Amino acid sequence: MRPGGRPVVAVGAYVRFRGLRWQVVALAGQRFHLAGEQGADEVVLAGHLFADPAFAVLGAEAEQAQAVSQWGLFETAPAAAREKALAWQRHIREVECGLPGGTGSVGSMRAEYDPERWTLAEREHAKAQELTALGFGRVSRATVQRMRLAYRKQGLWGLVDHRTARSSKGSGGRQDERVVAAVKDVLRGQRGRSKGTVKALMPLVAQLLKDRHGDSVPMPAQATFYRLVNQLAHPADHPGTAVRTAPITDDGRPLTPTVALRPGEQVQIDTTRLDVLALFEDGSVGRPELTIAVDVATRAILAAVLRPGGTQAVDAALLLAEMAVPHPARPTWPAALHFAHSALLPGERLLSLDERLDGAAAQPVVVPETVVVDRGKVFLSGAFTGACEALGISVQAAPPFAPTAKGIVERTFGSINTLFCQHLPGYTGSNVTRRGKDATREACYSVPQLQDLLDEWLVHFHHRPHEGLRHPVLPKIALSPNQMWAALIAIAGYVPVPLSGSDYLELLPVRWQAITERGIRLHHRTYDHNLLGPWRGQQSDVAARGGKWEVHTNPHDVRQIWVRLPELGLTEIPWIHREHTHQPFNDRTWQYLQTITTRRDSHDRYEADLAEALDQLMRRARGGTATRAEQSLLARHTPARTPPPSAVPGRGVQEQEGGAPAAAEAGGDSLDDLDQDAENATENEDASVDGPAVPVAGYGLYDAREEALKW
Missing domain, CATH: 3.30.420.10 (Ribonuclease H-like superfamily/Ribonuclease H)
Structure with a gap:
């Protein structure tokens, strides 16, 4: 494992390639000499080896650090715990490579952390003495080693003191939840307004409590109220912070142009x-x-x-x-x-x-x-x-x-x-x-x-x-x-x-939802799979989120979600009516369906009606009977049609971000079975309504073949 946490393919390592187990026996530039278990050997280029879908460094999966840190969990820790984890990060990097900013960062290397002069154990011992002197408590070499290994495996989340994230109390500690809610609402209402003092918030909170609960909820003491505001207020909402930052004054110095000497430097x-x-x-x-x-x-x-x-x-x-x-x-x-x-x-x-x-x-x-x-x-x-x-x-x-x-x-x-x-x-x-x-x-x-x-x-x-x-x-x-x-x-x-693929999933937005007996419900959509069986009705280990589960969603394709399950990681959970749709759709389309579908008392019946309405909407759009508003609603998720009609669409926004093809799947009842002539007729009818169609050819700046001769 290198300092970044990813496994390294070195001589003696075992890899999975083409579904078989190989051992790297020699390296020559970009060529890997592989030896198989059955006596076969092969020389493979690095690009071909890494591009294989089944490629993996065997024995390193359990120790491999995640490509993307678990920021959804890291942000649930208290601010003090996050700051301490960030401080530990610089010390761990200095132990591993000699520089607090990591490999390739600028700065001078201290002699006691030079990897060429001292072993890793000696550098850990030196860091333990330094942290003890800095006031981190009695830090031993074993503690530094444990934190370094945790950082390799889990990133910043491994450096967080997990005891700080186990509290089942709300953000207001022992205070009445009604008082905490009132303080948060008042702070939210003051956002963007001219700042006053913390004391000026007390009558506003008192009036809000009286309007909601009468005289049954007493106001806390002034000192307690000050502590509560300091604990709950966002830095931008706290009365003691500035509303806006003053602009930088022009001191007359000439503008220094930005210079970069290698690709990606800036x-x-x-x-x-x-x-x-x-x-x-x-x-x-x-x-x-x-x-x-x-x-x-x-x-x-x-x-x-x-x-x-x-x-x-x-x-x-x-x-x-x-x-x-x-x-x-x-x-x-x-x-x-x-x-x-x-x-x-x-x-x-x-x-x-x-x-x-x-x-x-x-x-x-x-x-x-x-x-x-x-x-x-x-x-x-x-x-x-x-x-x-x-x-x-x-x-x-x-x-x-x-x-x-x-x-x-x-x-x-x-x-x-x-x-x-x-x-x-x-x-x-x-x-x-x-x-x-x-x-x-x-x-x-x-x-x-x-x-x-x-x-x-x-x-x-x-x-x-x-x-x-x-x-x-x-x-x-x-x-x-x-x-x-x-x-x-x-x-x-x-x-x-x-x-x-897991790297891209970690980049998706995070929500926190409960796993009920019926699955996970989100905006009148139910996501369920047999994999959720052991955790139905159970709470997660993340007490800071009320026992809810970490859910990653793609805002541009809501046909499935990904839930972080113990020992399984991010697991795809489909929408129970996913078979009703043949292309991605987002919440805007779903909201439109709710306006044209009659609301029912039964959640299951209402969701089934919405799924049926979605299927009919897509069929109308492909069959040429949809209104212009409905056609525009779905235009974003269909392949771009440019002459000639047989052209294959390229990498659109939806294909790039959602990872799902925009075209429908083939089948006996597939949308692709509809007559293509109906689509062309619909497009001609739409063009005749608004007047002559604007030609879609001739907008390019260059003729590719002619310009290629000039290159």
């Missing part, structure tokens, strides 16, 4: 609304939100995700995972847009390291070292910071009111609007004075259709010369992002990062 991430109108799922028209990650060294757009609005933390977290893996090319794209056929990329050398690049798009693949984000709650959430911690990425928050700290990503948004959006129907211009009177009527693309167009345009963008990219040997020639990445990757190197 990646800037931000979200904005595009200057183009799209058809949303509720039938309305609006500007979608775009979240991108731009590499400073190469100016490459590593990932781009479009959302109708309200970008969530899961979208930003999955954006990180998308940057670390190659982007698959569309089957209908010409060969010039594929990584293996690009003349500007070192395809032959990198294909021997990562076979996934053979079917990837011709654009860079970078694992960030540091990401620069603004102070939005999406990028400072536990899901996003936990994903960065798991992938070894440092998070650097930009100063408030300082857009120049992310100048490169801000400028890239302008390039996308001018080079991509202005060539699309529904372009709004940079402001209202530049907007045409028929922009709303011209909008004809849904969000996933725009995502498909954007993904293809990004491949062209990475072949376009950028004035900010110059090679030291040829300073007068502007390089493209692909050329700059090829030049830097030859020096910095390329390491493939395989991510498993």
Whole structure:
């Protein structure tokens, strides 16, 4: 095991490859010499070995640390316990690699923790003496070793004192729960208002208690009330904190440009609304939100995700995972847009390291070292910071009111609007004075259709010369992002990062639900499976959540959830009516079904009616009898239809985030059995209602085959 916690494939290790057990007997560069149990031997490239779906390092599964920390549990610990765990983390890293910030961090190494001079046991002994002197109590070498092994196995959650998370009391300690609820409601009501003092909250709480419970609930003493407010108040709600941060004054110093010398050294991430109108799922028209990650060294757009609005933390977290893996090319794209056929990329050398690049798009693949984000709650959430911690990425928050700290990503948004959006129907211009009177009527693309167009345009963008990219040997020639990445990757190197399905599940949002006799109920949907049998009606070990169970949900595909069960980890639990639907759907579609379905007293009967209504809605949409509002509601979850009709859809937003194909499964009663001519007729009828259809061809900036000759 290396300091990061993942198993290492070394000589003598046993691995699972092609369903068989092998032993690594020799290493030569990127070649592994494997010996089988039946006497067979084979030489395999590293990329081919790691890409095998059944690959695993045998004997390391039980000790392997989770790729993503259990932030859902870590956030349930008290603030003091979390701060102490973070302090332990720096000490553990210093014991393992000599630097508190971990391997590759900056700073000087103290002599007593130099791995080249002292053994691990000696460094643990030195750290025990240091922590004792710092006031951590009587810390022995065995304690340091136990904490180090716990950190390897469980991450930050292993460094938390679990005794602090066992309390069954509420956040208010021994206080009356009605008083605690009243204090929380008053603090929540004061959010965003001008701050006063803690004493000014007392009459508000007293009046609220009197309105709710009369004179039966007495007010606590003043000193007790002060302690209760300090314990319950969020830092942003506490009367003693500032409402807003004063902007940074301009002292006249010149702006220092951001410089990065290797791919991934600094990646800037931000979200904005595009200057183009799209058809949303509720039938309305609006500007979608775009979240991108731009590499400073190469100016490459590593990932781009479009959302109708309200970008969530899961979208930003999955954006990180998308940057670390190659982007698959569309089957209908010409060969010039594929990584293996690009003349500007070192395809032959990198294909021997990562076979996934053979079917990837011709654009860079970078694992960030540091990401620069603004102070939005999406990028400072536990899901996003936990994903960065798991992938070894440092998070650097930009100063408030300082857009120049992310100048490169801000400028890239302008390039996308001018080079991509202005060539699309529904372009709004940079402001209202530049907007045409028929922009709303011209909008004809849904969000996933725009995502498909954007993904293809990004491949062209990475072949376009950028004035900010110059090679030291040829300073007068502007390089493209692909050329700059090829030049830097030859020096910095390329390491493939395989991510498993469990890694993506850990990045999904967390809920806490009870497991009843009927399963798990969420928004009038019941999720059940035989695996829940031993835990029906039981409470979990997480007392801070009232004994509820940790549930991970995909906000863009609610057909299943994942529950963390003892000894099983995150386990998929399907919706009991999942067979009624043949494509993903979200809560917005579910809410619409509740408005057209009669409410029944029986929960089971009402849920069955909703499932039947969902099935009928999808059949109407595919059969051509659905209303325009219903068609728009489901447009986000269907493959983008662009000429020719036989084209295979690419990696849309739903396929990327939900992991489920958007097309229906084949079968005797499948939606795919409906007549395709009915769909074409419906589209023609819809076009005739609003006037002549806007052509969907000719919006690309480049002809791929002609541009390939210039490259």
